[in-house]
Amino acid sequence: MAAMKKKYSFLTGIVIGSFLFYMLLPIVATYVFSIATRWDRTILPEGLTLEWYKVAFADDWFFIVFKNSLVLSISTVLVSVIIIVPTAYWVHLRNPKARPLFDLISIIPFAIPGVVLALGLIRLYAHPPLMIGRTPAMLVAAYVIFTMPFMYRPVINSLEAVNIRVLTEAAQSLGSSWLRTITQVILPNILPGMLNGGLLVFAIIFGEFTIATFLVGARFKTFPMQLVYFTRRDGRIASAYTVISFTIAWVSSLIILWVVTWGAKRTSMRNTQHTKGLFAGDVVEQK
Amino acid sequence: MSRLKTLAMNWIPLLPFLILCLAIMILPLFFMLRGSFTGSNGEFTLEHYAKMRAPIYAVSFKNSILLSGLTAILGVILGTVIGYFIFQLISKRSKELMTALCDVTSNFSGAPLAFAFIIVLGSNGVLTLALQKYLSWEIYPTFSIYSFWGLVLAYTYFQLPLMVLLIIPAIAGLKREWREAAYGMGANSHQYWRYVGIPVLTPAILSGLLLLFANSFGAFATAYTLTEFRYPLVTLQLGFLLTGEVFRDPGAGDAMGILTLIMMGISILFYQLAARRGRKWQQ
Numbered sequence: 001m002a003a004m005k006k007k008y009s010f011l012t013g014i015v016i017g018s019f020l021f022y023m024l025l026p027i028v029a030t031y032v033f034s035i036a037t038r039w040d041r042t043i044l045p046e047g048l049t050l051e052w053y054k055v056a057f058a059d060d061w062f063f064i065v066f067k068n069s070l071v072l073s074i075s076t077v078l079v080s081v082i083i084i085v086p087t088a089y090w091v092h093l094r095n096p097k098a099r100p101l102f103d104l105i106s107i108i109p110f111a112i113p114g115v116v117l118a119l120g121l122i123r124l125y126a127h128p129p130l131m132i133g134r135t136p137a138m139l140v141a142a143y144v145i146f147t148m149p150f151m152y153r154p155v156i157n158s159l160e161a162v163n164i165r166v167l168t169e170a171a172q173s174l175g176s177s178w179l180r181t182i183t184q185v186i187l188p189n190i191l192p193g194m195l196n197g198g199l200l201v202f203a204i205i206f207g208e209f210t211i212a213t214f215l216v217g218a219r220f221k222t223f224p225m226q227l228v229y230f231t232r233r234d235g236r237i238a239s240a241y242t243v244i245s246f247t248i249a250w251v252s253s254l255i256i257l258w259v260v261t262w263g264a265k266r267t268s269m270r271n272t273q274h275t276k277g278l279f280a281g282d283v284v285e286q287k
Numbered sequence: 288m289s290r291l292k293t294l295a296m297n298w299i300p301l302l303p304f305l306i307l308c309l310a311i312m313i314l315p316l317f318f319m320l321r322g323s324f325t326g327s328n329g330e331f332t333l334e335h336y337a338k339m340r341a342p343i344y345a346v347s348f349k350n351s352i353l354l355s356g357l358t359a360i361l362g363v364i365l366g367t368v369i370g371y372f373i374f375q376l377i378s379k380r381s382k383e384l385m386t387a388l389c390d391v392t393s394n395f396s397g398a399p400l401a402f403a404f405i406i407v408l409g410s411n412g413v414l415t416l417a418l419q420k421y422l423s424w425e426i427y428p429t430f431s432i433y434s435f436w437g438l439v440l441a442y443t444y445f446q447l448p449l450m451v452l453l454i455i456p457a458i459a460g461l462k463r464e465w466r467e468a469a470y471g472m473g474a475n476s477h478q479y480w481r482y483v484g485i486p487v488l489t490p491a492i493l494s495g496l497l498l499l500f501a502n503s504f505g506a507f508a509t510a511y512t513l514t515e516f517r518y519p520l521v522t523l524q525l526g527f528l529l530t531g532e533v534f535r536d537p538g539a540g541d542a543m544g545i546l547t548l549i550m551m552g553i554s555i556l557f558y559q560l561a562a563r564r565g566r567k568w569q570q
Contacts, residue, residue: 120315
């Protein structure tokens, strides 16, 4: 038995170890490469330096592309929140008959590769008389659709988790106004879903390369475009850009994980409070 | 009249969303479909689809299907095994750490991931040099990160953690009582997996296969950063048609776009069906 257990943990070590090696090596190597003086002749870096970051930051383009990507991500999140969140709420609560249709629409973007979406938009909107196909505004509109599943799903999930219908009716029967119901009952309850979706959309758009390249290209250079440019010109600067991209991606992922756990805790706590409240009510009435 | 009013009330708040979907998704795809069947004089034609038999397009489709199929199969097999071992980990903390790692890395793709692989396995890459020095193993020119096998390695990087995340809930759905019941009735480990374990995991495995296939079939940035337009893949070929202000051969682009959408659409549709079936076991 003891021998078997030992063999089992040895196998586990091999499997998990190889997996970790494969998943972590590219990330760790990129972080080290970006602070190495030179690392293409020797096994270990020849020295450490922050030179490549200095060179990257000294270029005005760094701030332009960073700002452009930030503008695109934030605008996409805002438009998503304004259009998709009310739609999810309305479909879930007021027009449940439309729910299957909207659930279906919300998965279509999964089946449209970025390059195909760009192709369709350029073919339709980028020639006279309609010359709007190659503008940042069109890019944001494309992004809202492209990332729709990532906003719609979490919001629908949090609407389902808290039984928003009962809460809305309770608030209204207690004389709450519409505005108050929305700001004090509905919004706090779908906040975890909105935060989750918003962060996901932010991270996806900040790293999005394909649609931006084909739709706006050099007219509105983004961070990933500049990264790809440097991979062909100067690997050291490209590594600094890559580290910044990776950092934004994993920080967003960790915040999302944290928000999801926090949201789950909040709703499960609230659910237990509800059940408790219900039982207490029963007892009171029986008396 | 009041019924009409209710109908309007129900649908008007949904209009902004529907209009955006129409303008960005439905109309462009409709015109793409129409364009793929329209000749230069506006007549109906199948010539754009016939062009797809030309070597450059045929090879692109063949390569894309091979690359997506292979990385999907690799991702599903390795992901299921790794997911099983992660699930078996005793410490809850290491389990959580491993899923967090998968969650983070499944979002690493595109240009940064491709460049990370150049650093590791490029011709002067970290691992390339280490293998050369310690194992006297010259991986170049047999292997190249800019070739098919390089793409396989880079794509598997984002496929694998996605599969692990998909399979862990399914493995968690294998109830201990089922195993006990099977063994109690005299089944051996082989029979347990053959008649209980694998059938319960099948929907998750199938849905994983389809999702992973679609996931790599539509990928562009990773392959573009590694090979520019040199390696023929469907998405790269589409991108090549799109570069420059003047559209090269719009009809061929439309036909290739439609064929891509059909393949992706079928994968995603069956993925949804399989995933829905799989969720039954997970409750």
